[in-house]
Amino acid sequence: MTASSPSLLLRLKRLSLVAQIIIGLIAGxxxxxxAPEVAKSTAFIGKVFVAALKAVAPILVFVLVMASIANHKHGQETHIRPILFLYLLGTFAAAVVAVVASMLFPSSLVLATHDVAVTAPGGIGEVLQSLLLSVVDNPVSALMNANFIGILAWAIGMGVAIRHAGDTTREVLGDLSNGVTLIVRLVIRFAPLGIFGLVASTLATSGFGALIGYVHLLAVLLGCMLFVALVMNPIIVFWKLRRNPYPLVIMCLRESGITAFFTRSSAANIPVNLELSKRLGLHEDTYSVSIPLGATINMAGAAITITVLTLAAVHTLGIAVDIPTAILLSVVAAICACGASGVAGGSLLLIPLACSLFGIPSQIAMQVVAVGFIIGVLQDSAETALNSSTDVLFTAAACLGEEQKAQRLA
Structure with missing residues (x-):
């Protein structure tokens, strides 16, 4: 018995991280x-894992971005511009997919009076204002509150300034970056245990009974997200690379999407995405900026959530939607989704803003937000998985595409 235990642990250790996560998922x-009562007690394990990821993510992004810019050599291409284009294109395309799906398979909601103690933004201007205030946030406050827009702004500014410092200072910064990265890898190694705790406690506590009344709405939401992940994103990647996109798409979904699905936090998944980018051989100067940036503005899943729930309310109230209004909704949803990280509560609290396009009063719109919270067990998980895995996918596609272009020109 004693001799077999180390052998079993050794065999588990030799498995890939993804295989270990799947084992943790099945065990949960x-x-x-x-044993549902025992499963509820595992919530603490999951909370510790998510808290650890959230703790290391801000300092990792700050140090990594600052070190990358400080040690950046003149003449190196970072490909940030094409990545930004893919982020915006993917988010808008997701909103269009959601509009089409909502018209083909309209959802109805049972709207009643709900007391939702939240405050939605008053307009797009307020969302953009919130983003601008995030950029000029105090650096200590930005690190404490995981404000990645503010962290990026300060990291870029400090990195540019330290480029003019001595070689020793830049070397120390590089060593600090390596040290933080090592801690992150250690935290990620505990992902199978953390996901085991998250899955076991979530299923034992809430189950999926509350979701039965929203099967159709969930089917449209999840169907849109699957379509974007498995059809729309591969089309965009194929357009960029001109080769079979699915090996890259499946790898990103498997190694980034699974973790994001269970942590339900783009910020917590930043360390996972940075590690995956490194294994894909992408340039550190590029992914150290694009991954945390993607966690704040690349929000295809959020665009789908905003659009589908808004059009569900529209259909329930019998409001007609013409093509120009549908296009306008896609644009507004894409802009709102990019600003979701700057609003407390994320994508759900931007639904009233989209509802206002159709003259739906905030009292009714907030009932739709309440529905969003009810189905959030699946909706938020799938949304985060799509958002986070797409960060790596588009970063890799842009980098590889630009490298191919350079080789052709050479």
Missing amino acids: IALALF
Whole structure:
């Protein structure tokens, strides 16, 4: 018995991280089914894992971006511009997919009076204002509150300033970056255990009983996200690379999307995405900026959530939607999704803003937000998985595409 235990642990250790995560997932489901009371006590394990990821993500982004810019050599291409274009294109395309799906498969909601103690933004200007204030946030406050827009702004500014410092200072910054990265890898190694705790406690506590009344709405939401992940994103990647996109798409979904699905936090998944980018051989100067930037503005899943729930309210109230209004909704949803990270509560609290395009009063719109919170167990998980995996996908596609272009020109 004693001799077999180390052998089993050794075999588990030799498995890939993804295989270990799948084992943790299956074990969590089994525990929730057969011993729900025990499964509830595993919530602490999941909370510790997510808290650890959230703790290392801000300092990792700050140090990594600052070190990359400080040590950046003149003449090196970072490909940030094509990545930004892919982020915006992907988010807008997701909103268009959601509009089409909502018209083909309209959803109806049971709207009643709900007391939702949240405050939605008053307009797009307020969302953009919130983003601008995030840029000029105090650096200590930005690190404490995981404000990645502010962290990026300060990291870029400090990196540019330190480029003019001595070689020793830049070397120390590089060593600090390596040290933080090592800590992050250690945290990620505990992902199978963390996901085991998250899955077991979530299923044992809430289950999926509350979602039965919203099967159709969830089917449209999740169907849109799957379509974007498996059809729309591959089309965009194929356009950029001119080769079979699915090996890259599946890798990003498997190694980034699974973790993001269970942590339900783009910020917590930043370390996972940075590690995956490194293994893909992407340039550090590029992914150290594009991954945290993507966690704040690349929000295809959020655009789908805003659009589908808004059009569900529109259909319930019997409001006609013409093509120009549908296009306008896609644009507004894409802009709102990019600003979702700057608003407390994320994408759900931007639904009233989109509803205002159709003259839907905030009292009714906030009921739709309440529905969003009810289905959030699946909606938020799938949304985060799509958002986060797409960050790596588009970063890799842009980098590889620009490298191919350079080779052709050479």
